[in-house]
Amino acid sequence: MDDHIRFPIGHFVPQLEFTNEDRRGIIDQIPEFTKTLREVTQHLQDEQLCTPYRTGGWMITQIVHHLADNDMNAYIRFKRALIEEEPLASSYREDLWASLPDYHELLMDDSIQLLEILHKRFLTLLNSLQPDQFKRKLRTEVLGTISLDIALQRFAWHGQHHIAQIKAFTASQGW
16 A cells, blocks of 8 residues: 555654644644645535545545544543543544444534534643643553653644545545
């Protein structure tokens, strides 16, 4: 499989030395995610939205619904890490979630609206934290133990990653 199609911005690589300015830069990106999602999808017809971005990949609508599910999970993991000592963050089978009826029956805009509200809550939380709170940790089955600084970086990368998939695919199709 062509990694460039699957990972158009590359694989996630955490920045280990992370300053308050770096953190602020990432937090300030969060409100742009849903604006950009709307911009890159608003002109697409239903048939285009239901086209997989690559062979064996998700449809654009599934990507957007996945972003809502992922960001809800990330928000909860983040909150747990603030009140628990290195909680084990649950994982989920993204591929199976994408096969459930809500991914096929709900309008994509429902997930974008959910993201807007969720990001508003997440931003309220993030903006209230002290720098030392971002050093708190959580454990994941895939990444092992990570700080909230790394979780925040991954959160931003994940949104950018899927938006880049949609942009690259629509551009390649001339849409």
